[in-house]
Amino acid sequence: MSEELLDLTVAQASERIRSGELAADEYFDAYREAAAGDSLNALLWRADDVGQADLEGTRASRDEVDAERPLAGIPVAVKDIFCTEGVPTTAGSRILEGYRPPYTSTAVRRLRQAGARVLGKANMDEFAMGSSNENSGYGPALNPWDSGRVPGGSSGGSAAAVAGRLAPCAIGTDTGGSIRQPAALCGIVGMKPTYGAVSRYGMIAFASSLDQCGPLARNVTDAALLLRAMEGRDPCDSTSTGIEGGIGLPSREDLEGLSFGVPKELASEAEGIETGVREVFERTVARIEELGGEVAETELPHAPHGISAYYVLAPAEASANLARFDGVRYGLRVDAEELTEMYEETRAKGFGPEVKRRIMLGTYALSSGYYEAYYGRAQRVRTKIAEDFSKAFERFDFVVTPTSPTVAFKLGERTDDPLAMYLSDYCTVPMPLAGIPAISIPAGTAQPEGGGTELPVGFQIAGPAFSDAAMLDTAHALERAIGFSRNGGPN
Amino acid sequence: MSEFEAVIGLEIHVQLSTRTKMFCGCEPSFGDEPNTHTCPVCLGHPGSLPTTNEQAIRYALMIAAALECEVPPRSIFHRKQYFYPDQAKNYQISQYDEPLAVNGRLGDVRIERAHLEEDTAKMIHVGESGRIHGSGASLVDFNRAGTPLVEIVTEPDLRSAQQVRDWAQLLRTTIRQLGVSDVNMEEGSLRVDANVSIRPAGSDRLGTKTELKNMNSFRFLERGIEAELERQRGLVEGGERVVQDTLHFHPEDGSLTPLRSKEYAHDYRYFPEPDLVPVVPTEEMLRGARESLPELPAHRRERYLNEIGLNEEAATMLAFQSEYGEYFERAVAAGDGTPAKSIANWVTGELVATLRQAGAEEDPLASKATPEAVAALAGLVEAKTISHGAGKQVLTRLVEEGGDPAEIVEREGLAQISDTSELEKIVDRAIEAETEAAEQVRQGNEKAIGRLVGAVMKETKGRADGGAVTRLIKERL
Amino acid sequence: MIRGMIEREQVEHVARLARLKLAEEELERMAGELSGILEHVDRISELDLDGVEPTSHVIALENVLRPDEPRPSWSREEMLERAPDPASGSFRVPSPQA
C-alpha cells in the first residue's frame, strides 16, 4: 500500500486528497516512514509528526485539509537553506549547528499556505557552495542511482530525496546550477525560475544577485505546481517580482511553431562533455524536431567566460553575506579573550574548506586595488552574457544544452581539484548570470566515461526572462515524448 | 614664523526621525531597555533582507533641497564591509559612488555630498566581566542599529573653530526647521566629525589632516578643533610633522587622544548592495521635497536685510537662532501694523538683554513675555503712548510675570505725559535745579543737555518723550 | 594589472580581512588553490570590455520602497535565546583590543 502511495505524483496525490480518496495523514505517514529509513543522508532533519510539519501560523491538520488548497497534504523536502521557524536550519554548515530561526522564509510560507507540509530539511553543500554535496558539514548525501556517486549539488539532498522516493517533491536554490545539476544527476526535473520570481526572504544568502529558489520534482507538472504556489512579489524582498500571469498547469503535447537554438559554445564545441551525455543530448534534439520544433545552431560567444565571471561575482557577494556568521548574535562561538581572535577562531572552526576558499576568493576580488580587475570586469562579462542571450532569443524561443557535462561522478573524485569541480557548472552558470529561467529534465541514461552502470542525463531548456510558464509547457511536451523511466534506477 | 591657516572639513551624521528604521519595520528607540527594538533584519539573521524606508528617502531629499544639492537621476546603495560587533551584518548599507545628493552649499560652505546609510548598534564596555576570566567584555544593544542617517560631507571650506561652531549651528537650525531630525548633539542625533589640517597662510596645498571624533556639543566642537589646531601649530613650529590619525575628544578635560591605529588599515571592500534596487527620485518626490521646505535661515537673513531693513547683526541673529527667529515671526504676525523693524529692535535688543539678566536667554519662547505682548509693547512705544524708557520697564514686568503691556502701563501709571503744560513745568524746574548744566547749554555745549533731560526723566519716571523734552529745553535756553 | 599568482603574504592579509584563522598548511594550500582558480578567471582579462556597462541587477527595478509604518519588534527573550553569550539583556562580546 505505502509503496503504491510513494509512486503517486504530486498532481495525483493532491487530486486524491482533495477528492477524499486519500487521507492526507496517511500519505504523510507513508513518506515519514520512508524518510525515517533515509540511507542517502538526504535529510538533516525530519518531522516526527504532522504537528511538526505544519509550522506555525498556517497549520493544516487532517480535518483542515482544505480542498481548495492546491498542495493540500503534500509533503515537501525543503533544502536546509530555507529558514523555518523553530526548526533547525543550518545551510549545511557547522557554524549554524543547532540554530532555529525566529521566522519562516516566504517560499516555505507560501507552500504551507497552499497546504503543503514540511517533511524534512534537505542536506546540501555548505551555504550552497558546491556541485556534489560533499561540502556539507554533515556528510555528503548520496546518489540513489549509485550510492558510491554524488547526487550533485548544492541541492543534492533535495534531489536525492525526490529521486530516492523519500519525498514526492522538494525545493532548492540555484545560484550557478545548484537545482538543475543535481536534478540531472539524479534523474529528476529541476527548475531555476527567472530571478525575482520567488522571494528570497528567509533563504540564507549565498550570492544574492544570482540566488533563486525553485522546485525539484519527478515531473514537469509537479514542478509547475510547486512554482505556482511559491512565485509572487514579496514586500520583504525588494528584488522579487513574481511572474506576471502566474504559472498554469503545463499541457502542451507538441512543439509546433517553436524554435530552439543550440549554442555551439555549450554543446558541440564544449570541452569535457562525456560521449554518453552528448549522445543523449543529440537524441533529444532530434526528438524536438520530431515534435515539430525547429532546431538550429546558435552562438553565445561570452558563455565560455561564465565560469570566470561567476567565480568572481558569487564569492564576492558570498564573502559579504557570510560576514554575519561571527559568533555574536547566534550560531557557533569559539571563546577567546579578544574580539578579533573570537571572530577568527569561530569562523575557522565553523566554516568548511570550500566556504573558506570562496570567502578568500571573494574578499581578494573586492580588496583594494583589485576591484576593477576582478569584480568590475566580471560584472561587464555578465552584461555581455545577458546580451548574448537576448540576441539568441530574438531568433529562438528557447536555447537548449546538456545540463551537466558528465553523469554523476564518484564520491571524492573531484574534491582535490576545486577548478574541476567548478567546471561541473559550465553549462548552467550562464543562465543565472543573465537572470533567465532554465529547467533540466531527465532525457535518458548513459554510461559514465570509462564504463559502468547507466546513469541519468539531464537536458536543459532556457528561455527569456519571465518565460517560465511557456518553458514549463515546452518541457512538458518534450518530457512526454522522452518517456523517461526510472527502470534500472533507484527502486 | 609665518602665519598658519586652518583648513577644516566636516563629516556630519544626522539621525532621521522616521517612525521605522532604515531597512526594517522596527521603531528606532533611545533610552528603552536594550534589544527591545529588533527583528531578524536589524539583527542580521540568516536569510533576512533589507527593505528601504520611503520616508527616509523623502527626508533625505528635503535635506538635499535645503542644502541646495543636485540630486542625480539615480542613486544606489553599497555594502561597506568591516567587522565590528555594532554592525549586525558586519557590513553597513551605505551609499558610495552614487549618492543621493551632491554639490550643495549652505552659507559659505560647499557641500560635497549627502547620502543615506544605517546607524550602528550601541556598545557598552563592561570591564573585566567577560566569559573568560579577567578579560574585558562589551555589551551590544541593537535598538539604535538601523536607524536612518544622512551623512553630509562638506568641502574643506572652514577656516576656524569659531566658524565651524557658527556654521554647525546654522546647519542644525536649517535641519531642525525641516522637521526631519531632532538634530541634538548631546543626544547624538547630530554628530559632527572634523577633518583638520593647517597650512601656511596663502598657500593652497593641503596639509596632513587628522580626524576628530566625539565632540558632542557645539562648545566641545569648537574646543576640540581649537585644541587640535594648537597642537598642529606646535608640531609644525617645532619642526615636526603632523601624522594622519583619528583623534578622540575627551569632554572631561578637553584632551585629544589618538584611537589606537587599527591593526590593519581599513579596506572596506565596497560593492553594490544586491538586495536593494536603485533609488530614482521621481518628479513628485523632488517637488514634494522642495515644497515642504520652510523658509531657510540663509533666505530669511536676506529677507530681513533687504525687505525689513534690519542691520546685519539683527538679521543674522533672527535668521540663524531659530528660537528668536520664530519669536520674531510670531510677534510680527501679532503686531497689527507695528513696523517689523521696530519689533525686531525690541526682540534683538531689550528682550535679549532682559532675558539674559533673568538668566533665560536660551529660549525666548519659553519666557513669560509672549511674542504677542512684545509686539503690543513695540506698538505702544511706536504710537508714543509710552516712552522708550517706560517700555523697558514694561518689558521687565513682562519677563517677570507676563501679562498685557496696556494693563501694565495703566496699572503702573507709565503712560507718556502728553499734557505739554505739565511737561513745561517739569522742564522749568529742572533748568532751575541744574543751573550749571543750563549755563553750559546756553554757551553752546550741546552735550550738557543730557543732564537736563535725565533730570526730567527722573522726575517723570521715564514717562516723558525724550524728543519733546529736548525740544522744550532748547526753546527755553 | 591582473596577475594570476597570489602570494602567501596576500593570503594572510586577505584572511585577516575576512576574519578567518588559517593554519600554516592551510595558508600554503590556499595560496596554490587560489592561484589556480585566478589563473582561470584571468581569462576575462583578454576580453575587450571597453564601454560595456557593469551589471549589478539582472532585472530592471527601481524605487522599491516600504511605507514608514512600524510593526511590532521581536521579543528580546526570543532573540537572546539564540545568542552564544547573552548578558544583561544584551549580546556580550569580548572587548576589542584596547
Ligand SMILES: [Mg+2]
Ligand atoms: Mg557614515
Ligand SMILES: [Zn+2]
Ligand atoms: Zn528590525
